[in-house]
Amino acid sequence: MIHARGLVATFVTGKGKSKREVRAVDGVDLDIAEGEVVGFLGPNGAGKTTTLRMLTTLLRPTAGTATVNGYDVTTESVQVRRSIGYVSQMGATFSQALAGDEVADHGQLYGMSRRDAVRRGKELFAQLQLDGLWDRMPKNMSGGQRRRLDIAMGLIHDPTLVFLDEPTTGLDPQARANLWEHISKLRTERGATVFLTTHYLDEADALSDRIMIIDNGRIVAADTPENLKSQVSGDLVHLEFGAGEPVARAAAQLESLGATEIRVDGVGVRARLRGSAKVVPGLLRELEASGNTIESIEIMRPTLDDVFLTLTGRSLRDAEAAADTEEMSDEISA
Numbered sequence: 464m465i466h467a468r469g470l471v472a473t474f475v476t477g478k479g480k481s482k483r484e485v486r487a488v489d490g491v492d493l494d495i496a497e498g499e500v501v502g503f504l505g506p507n508g509a510g511k512t513t514t515l516r517m518l519t520t521l522l523r524p525t526a527g528t529a530t531v532n533g534y535d536v537t538t539e540s541v542q543v544r545r546s547i548g549y550v551s552q553m554g555a556t557f558s559q560a561l562a563g564d565e566v567a568d569h570g571q572l573y574g575m576s577r578r579d580a581v582r583r584g585k586e587l588f589a590q591l592q593l594d595g596l597w598d599r600m601p602k603n604m605s606g607g608q609r610r611r612l613d614i615a616m617g618l619i620h621d622p623t624l625v626f627l628d629e630p631t632t633g634l635d636p637q638a639r640a641n642l643w644e645h646i647s648k649l650r651t652e653r654g655a656t657v658f659l660t661t662h663y664l665d666e667a668d669a670l671s672d673r674i675m676i677i678d679n680g681r682i683v684a685a686d687t688p689e690n691l692k693s694q695v696s697g698d699l700v701h702l703e704f705g706a707g708e709p710v711a712r713a714a715a716q717l718e719s720l721g722a723t724e725i726r727v728d729g730v731g732v733r734a735r736l737r738g739s740a741k742v743v744p745g746l747l748r749e750l751e752a753s754g755n756t757i758e759s760i761e762i763m764r765p766t767l768d769d770v771f772l773t774l775t776g777r778s779l780r781d782a783e784a785a786a787d788t789e790e791m792s793d794e795i796s797a
């Protein structure tokens with residue numbers, strides 16, 4: 464369905480002395496099979512949208528090759544565009560037109576007759592819980608409704624491959640959960656292949672068969688969410704003791720069990736421990752036998768953030784915060 468080799472996108476920014484080249488995408492290879500739902504995860508500015516724009520023919524690659532649905536993105540861009548659905552980050556619905564007219568117009572752009580476009584549009588409105596909103600202006604819809612309208616526009620011509628760029632950014636948790644259901648149905652009910660970008664870890668985890676993590680324009684990992692998480696060595700174990708307990712003793716015991724990343728914090732100790740389900744009961748018995756009172760214990764399975772941390776030495780959340788700060792300072796100095 465999608466095959467890319469060595470995709471590169473560079474941009475030149477600034478003028479005169481401040482002129483510099485940004486390598487937004489730096490040699491991306493990817494293969495996506497029919498029927499897969501692939502989540503493209505990475506912090507702000509990692510290169511997700513730029514990759515998507517090259518695969519959807521909106522941006523010509525600086526170097527590298529890609530085929531989408533068997534068509535070359537550079538030499539057969541018209542065929543690529545006709546065969547895919549694309550829901551951009553910004554959404555497509557800013558006009559004063561009525562929602563239903565926008566969707567039907569969009570269908571006509573793809574060569575559908577008005578009648579077919581209206582019929583198909585009404586089916587999609589029903590499937591995407593937009594009943595009764597055909598004659599409403601998009602600006603008078605909620606964020607979640609507008610996003611579902613964007614998806615209806617992307618699906619009007621029945622594409623088998625759908626690109627979604629940060630589909631739930633800016634939505635409240637309920638609207639996000641609702642949209643996830645609709646995204647899952649794209650595959651289960653329509654057999655579509657879905658390529659979605661996101662910077663939400665939970666979203667990538669919940670929706671994707673396979674996750675690709677991009678950082679600084681390069682793919683740093685690509686596998687199923689489970690396989691990625693199993694690469695991280697150990698669960699995070701957090702023990703809390705009563706005030707005045709010898710927390711250091713617990714830390715030493717954890718170390719003797721092979722725990723890593725041990726951190727003592729007040730009355731708590733936190734560490735990464737392999738095979739925690741087998742090891743922790745014995746540890747608790749030993750600690751209690753030596754007089755410790757354990758107030759609470761928490762064991763957390765590795766998350767995709769841990770995967771990113773293991774691969775890059777940074778947390779995705781921190782990377783996001785840093786990118787946000789950088790963007791703000793860019794805006795201030797611009």
Ligand SMILES: Nc1ncnc2c1ncn2[C@@H]1O[C@H](COP(=O)(O)OP(=O)(O)OP(=O)(O)O)[C@@H](O)[C@H]1O
Binds near residue numbers: 474476485507514662
């Ligand atoms: N038209 C452009 N001109 C100059 N730089 C650009 C342009 N488009 C993207 N970039 C830069 O390329 C890098 C990758 O941007 P891109 O939008 O692909 O990231 P992203 O992972 O989609 O981020 P976000 O989650 O914030 O959308 C960033 O440093 C961005 O500032």
